Structure formats: structure tokens, C-alpha cells
Amino acid sequence: MKIKNICCIGAGYVGGPTMAVIAKQCPGIKVTIVDINEARILAWNSNNFDDLPVFEPGLAEIVKETRGRNLFFSTEVDKAIDEAEMIFISVNTPTKTYGKGKGMAADLKYIELCARQIARVAKQDKIVVEKSTLPVRTASAIKSILDNTGNGVQFQILSNPEFLAEGTAVQDLLNPDRVLIGGDTSTKEGNEAVKSLVEVYSNWIPLAQILTTNLWSSELSKLTANAFLAQRVSSINAMSEICEETGADVQEVSKAIGMDSRIGPKFLNASVGFGGSCFQKDILNLVYIAKSYGLNEAADYWEQVILINEHQKNRFSDNIVKTLYNTVSGKNIAFLGWAFKKDTNDTRESPAIKVADNLLNEQALISVYDPKVIEERIYADLDYLNTRSEEENRSLLKVMTNPYQACDNVHAVAVLTEWDEFKDYDWKKIYANMQKPAFVFDGRGVLNKEAMESIGFVYYKIGSGS
Ligand code: NAD
Numbered sequence: 276m277k278i279k280n281i282c283c284i285g286a287g288y289v290g291g292p293t294m295a296v297i298a299k300q301c302p303g304i305k306v307t308i309v310d311i312n313e314a315r316i317l318a319w320n321s322n323n324f325d326d327l328p329v330f331e332p333g334l335a336e337i338v339k340e341t342r343g344r345n346l347f348f349s350t351e352v353d354k355a356i357d358e359a360e361m362i363f364i365s366v367n368t369p370t371k372t373y374g375k376g377k378g379m380a381a382d383l384k385y386i387e388l389c390a391r392q393i394a395r396v397a398k399q400d401k402i403v404v405e406k407s408t409l410p411v412r413t414a415s416a417i418k419s420i421l422d423n424t425g426n427g428v429q430f431q432i433l434s435n436p437e438f439l440a441e442g443t444a445v446q447d448l449l450n451p452d453r454v455l456i457g458g459d460t461s462t463k464e465g466n467e468a469v470k471s472l473v474e475v476y477s478n479w480i481p482l483a484q485i486l487t488t489n490l491w492s493s494e495l496s497k498l499t500a501n502a503f504l505a506q507r508v509s510s511i512n513a514m515s516e517i518c519e520e521t522g523a524d525v526q527e528v529s530k531a532i533g534m535d536s537r538i539g540p541k542f543l544n545a546s547v548g549f550g551g552s553c554f555q556k557d558i559l560n561l562v563y564i565a566k567s568y569g570l571n572e573a574a575d576y577w578e579q580v581i582l583i584n585e586h587q588k589n590r591f592s593d594n595i596v597k598t599l600y601n602t603v604s605g606k607n608i609a610f611l612g613w614a615f616k617k618d619t620n621d622t623r624e625s626p627a628i629k630v631a632d633n634l635l636n637e638q639a640l641i642s643v644y645d646p647k648v649i650e651e652r653i654y655a656d657l658d659y660l661n662t663r664s665e666e667e668n669r670s671l672l673k674v675m676t677n678p679y680q681a682c683d684n685v686h687a688v689a690v691l692t693e694w695d696e697f698k699d700y701d702w703k704k705i706y707a708n709m710q711k712p713a714f715v716f717d718g719r720g721v722l723n724k725e726a727m728e729s730i731g732f733v734y735y736k737i738g739s740g741s
């Protein structure tokens with residue numbers, strides 16, 4: 276089937292950028308992104324391109340080029356489903372917060388609602404594409420809902436997991452390492468559906484990089500990819516602790532092992548811990564799936580990746596308290612960065628949240644500066660933890676719009692995100708306005724140790740024992 280109309284349900288961090296790039300690269304296809312969140316759709320339609328709900332380098336330019344041409348944002352979900360031959364489901368699949376599998380399994384209620392809505396509305400055959408990250412075998416549940424509640428039309432389910440990373444989403448989408456498409460390869464209709472989606476991507480991606488598999492391999496490959504990536508971060512973070520004790524430097528160790536072509540250089544940056552909406556959620560989901568098949572050793576193996584990550588965040592805040600003479604009560608600490616990584620305004624599962632919570636428990640006073648994260652978001656992240664009242668969070672933690680103000684008169688500065696601009700600050704000026712001794716805790720290893728020490732700072736870099 277030649278695709279002329281695509282609908283994407285879910286205008287979030289994945290749906291927005293992914294569909295904007297499809298619209299840019301396929302001018303002959305009309306792409307409509309729908310969401311039940313009216314404020315989000317309004318923001319996507321804003322004439323001020325700084326107000327788009329997702330910040331990604333290069334994204335505003337693509338939205339500017341395509342919006343109103345062949346890219347549309349709307350809250351009219353039924354209409355968009357009806358018009359499209361192909362419907363992407365790109366809604367959130369968070370960790371369950373209730374019932375069986377609470378704290379581990381993926382919550383599929385939003386997925387099921389989409390499937391039921393598609394079934395109710397569809398009057399012609401449709402291809403339904405899983406873009407959200409889902410537990411392996413979800414496609415069979417979606418198919419069952421569609422076939423049993425639909426209007427007798429035919430549905431083909433494809434799995435097309437997204438591998439973009441935030442902060443580099445546009446580049447990752449324009450130039451992906453691979454695109455993965457899983458389908459029912461045992462039937463002619465299944466193979467034809469796979470071909471339709473291959474054709475969409477082949478507008479800009481070489482065929483050799485479009486990989487087709489059966490549904491279950493595709494679904495499971497997404498969880499596997501995230502588990503492997505997060506595992507590398509936990510592995511190097513576990514080494515960072517050993518480096519600190521032994522006088523080794525984790526950046527030197529990373530470089531040394533990364534030059535082995537079997538290991539490779541990427542994803543070996545020791546940090547205060549990984550964050551983001553997916554690594555933890557997807558590994559917990561994988562652990563839950565393994566346990567549900569009775570595969571306890573496999574489950575324990577992957578769970579350790581999460582446990583090391585928790586340890587790394589706690590270790591960072593414990594070290595701040597220990598270094599500041601075992602008390603931070605009433606002391607001012609500046610946080611540079613709140614986002615879970617640079618070049619994004621996303622803060623989901625950001626390690627900064629846990630580190631702040633730990634330090635606030637020790638009665639520290641925190642001032643935060645992040646170039647892209649707004650005050651409202653920072654307080655919402657803290658309030659969500661329910662550790663203390665909203666009033667206490669607002670009185671103990673202040674959000675600043677200027678980094679020098681945030682660092683003014685503080686006992687310590689903690690670097691929580693690797694924003695490039697932090698490297699170029701006037702650190703002499705920051706030093707001059709701090710309490711002495713002036714401590715810097717670099718949780719991302721972005722500053723230069725010698726330069727910082729020559730200014731006079733007591734400088735701690737994650738994973739550096741020298
Ligand atoms: P998100 O929360 O930013 O966006 C999801 C959107 O879906 C929300 O705007 C929500 O209002 C909307 N939605 C939920 N139910 C709906 C319904 N029934 N009808 C219409 N809209 C509905 O989430 P995200 O970060 O875009 O992630 C989406 C999926 O993609 C998840 O499964 C995630 O694991 C996966 N993923 C995310 C990333 C990433 O970098 N964020 C990368 C790869 C894969």
C-alpha cells in the first residue's frame with residue numbers, strides 16, 4: 276500500500292521529532308500528530324518557535340519548514356485516525372505505579388486506549404505501528420483488541436521502535452544507525468505492511484540500514500538496546516568508584532578500553548548516574564518480563580544495572596556531605612544543571628533530582644541554574660517525590676536564571692549536567708564570590724582539574740582518584 280496519510284497518536288519527545296522528520300523527508304505524505312493534551316498541541320502550533328514543547332537542536336527549523344505544509348498538530352484524534360492508512364502509536368508507557376507489577380512492569384493503559392479508539396473509528400484497513408517502547412509480545416494484545424472490537428476491517432501490526440537519543444534527536448532521525456521494522460513475516464499481508472513502512476523510510480535512509488525482523492525480535496531488540504547502553508554506563512560508573520579509591524582516573528581508563536575496537540569508545544563517560552525517561556523504565560520492564568518467565572538469574576543480572584545507578588547518585592551526595600565536614604545543614608550549594616543530559620529540557624529521572632532530595636534531607640540550601648529547564652519543572656520534579664511539603668521545597672531550593680547568581684556566596688558548586696557552557700564560565704569570578712574553602716563537585720567530569728585547582732578550588736571529579 277502506498278502511504279499518503281500518516282497519523283501519529285502522541286505528540287511527545289518521540290512523536291513530535293519523529294513525525295517532523297518524516298514530514299520533512301516525505302513531502303508527498305501528509306502527517307498529522309494528535310494528542311489529548313490540548314496545551315501540548317497548542318504549544319506545537321505556537322507561532323513563537325521557542326515555545327515548542329520539546330527543545331531539540333534543529334527541530335524548530337524543521338517544524339517551521341513543514342508545519343502547515345504536510346505536518347499538522349491536532350487534538351482531533353478520531354478524524355486523523357479515519358484519514359490515515361498508517362497510524363503510529365507513540366504514547367507514553369511509564370512504569371506501573373499500582374497493582375500487579377507496580378514499580379516494575381510497563382503501564383500499557385494508554386496503549387490499550389489507543390488500540391480501542393483505532394478499532395472504534397477505523398472504517399478501512401489500517402496499518403498500526405508500535406512506535407512506543409513496549410514489552411515483548413504486546414503486538415498480540417493490540418491485534419486481539421483491534422480484531423475483537425473493530426468494524427471488521429483488516430489491521431496489520433508493525434513494531435518500529437525508536438532509537439533516537441534526546442539532545443541529538445534530529446541528527447539521529449536524519450541519520451540513524453538503523454531503522455528496525457518488525458512485522459508478521461508469515462503472511463503476505465504482513466510482508467506488504469512491512470514493505471509500506473520500508474518505503475516511507477527509504478525516502479532518506481539507505482535500504483541496507485532498514486532492518487526487518489519478526490514482531491517479537493523487534494519489540495525485544497528495543498529493550499535489549501537500552502539495557503546494553505545503560506549497562507555500559509553502570510559498568511563505567513562502578514569502575515569510577517574503584518578509580519577513586521586506587522588513584523586511577525576513569526577518563527583515562529575509558530579511553531584505554533574504548534580504543535579496543537571490540538569495546539568501542541562510546542557510552543563510557545562516568546557520571547553522577549544515568550537519567551532519562553527510558554533506561555530505568557525499560558530495564559525494570561525487562562527484569563519484570565524475565566521474572567514472569569521464571570528467569571530469575573537473567574532478571575537479577577539486569578537489575579544490578581539499576582542498583583549501581585542508584586548507588587552512584589547516593590554516592591555523589593554522600594561525598595558532598597562528607598567533604599563539607601560531615602554537615603551541609605544551612606550551607607548553600609549551587610547546582611549547575613538539572614536536565615538529565617545536555618541539550619534537552621527534559622528532566623525525567625534526572626540524577627539531579629535524587630541528589631537534590633538527598634541534600635535537602637540533610638537541610639542544605641540549594642540554588643539551581645539550568646540553561647533550558649524552567650523553575651516550574653524543577654519544583655514539580657521535587658514535589659513529585661513527596662519527601663517534604665511544597666512550601667519546604669520552595670524555601671530550601673531556589674531556581675536562578677543566572678549561573679553566577681546561583682554560585683554567589685555558596686560553599687560548594689555541584690555539576691549535575693554536562694552543558695557545554697559550564698566549561699566557559701569565568702571560574703575565577705565564581706571562586707572570588709564563594710565561601711572558602713570553595714568546593715566543586717564535578718559529577719560529569721567536564722571541568723579541567725589543573726585549571727580549577729590553580730584557581731584555588733578544592734575540586735572533586737567523579738572517578739578521579741589522583
Ligand atoms: P511523552 O510523554 O513525551 O509523550 C507521550 C504523549 O502521548 C503525551 O503528550 C500524551 O498526552 C500522549 N497520549 C497519551 N495517551 C494518549 C491517547 N490515548 N491519545 C492521544 N494522546 C495520548 O513520551 P515520549 O518520551 O514521547 O515517549 C513515548 C514512547 O516512546 C515511550 O514508550 C518511550 O519509552 C518511547 N521512547 C522514548 C524516547 C525518548 O527519548 N523520550 C526514545 C525512544 C523511545
Ligand code: UGA
Nearest residue numbers: 437438439440441508542543544546549550551553615616
Ligand atoms: C536513550 C538511548 O540512547 C536511545 O537510543 C533510546 O532511544 C532512548 O534512550 C529511549 O529509548 O528513550 P536518552 O535517554 O535520550 O537515549 O539519552 P542518552 O544519551 O542515552 O543518555 C541517557 C543517560 O545516560 C543520560 O543521563 C546521560 O547523561 C547518561 N550517560 C550517557 C552517561 O552517564 N554516560 C555516557 O557515557 C552516556
